[in-house]
Amino acid sequence: MASLPDYRPKQLSLGPLESEILGIVQALGSATVKDIHERILADPDRELAYASVTTILNRLAQKGWLACDRQKRAFLWRALISREEAQAIEAHDRLQKFLAVGNPDVVAAFADSLDRASLDKLEAIAQRLQAARQAREER
Template sequence: MTALPNYRPKQLSLGPLEREILQIIWELEEASVKDVHDRILADPDRELAYASVTTVLKRLTEKGWLSCDKRGRIFLWRPLVSQSQAQAIEAYEKLQGFLAVGNPDIVAAFADSLDTASVEQLKAIAQRIQAARRAREEQ
């Protein structure tokens, strides 16, 4: 189970190109502008200026998704959260948004409409929550 990380990016919303480039950085673990640009241009149907990749990498850094280090004459970007941590943050934010509705009748109506597979999934989640809480108490 991926725990919710202590660190969170400053801005969670990402555009399609930002998401694509972040995915590339996660796959490469560390990348230069050229690495990312080459990966995108590996698709013969794609065109994207080198400068556009640089701009998006800088934006992702400003939003708190990436860090940038200079090694010699090359800038290298690394993710500040893993892909699984990002998924945990996204799920947490969505759940908080859903619960912020604050109307128990709406939440209950939603829960009542779930199919059997979803109910089983919720039961499994509840068991994991209980196990995680027990483990924390034992420490």
């Protein structure tokens, strides 16, 4: 289970191409523009200019998702957080928005539409919350 990282990107929202390129960098660990461009063009149905990849990488750096290191004559891009950390941040952000509704009846109103697996997940979450609450009280 990934915990919330101390570092958080400046801007969480990403477009589809930004998400795809971030995923490639995270999967590779670090990558050049050429590495990413070739990975995308491996799909024969895709077209994307090399300069567009560079533009997206710069945007991801501005948003706080990537950093760039110069290695001799090449620029090497690396993710500042892992895929698991990104998922934890996204889940936390969505949970905060969900809880901002404030009225428990409104929040619980969707319960009738959940399947058994979803209800089991919610029960597991409730048990973990209870354990966390007990651990805090014991301190």
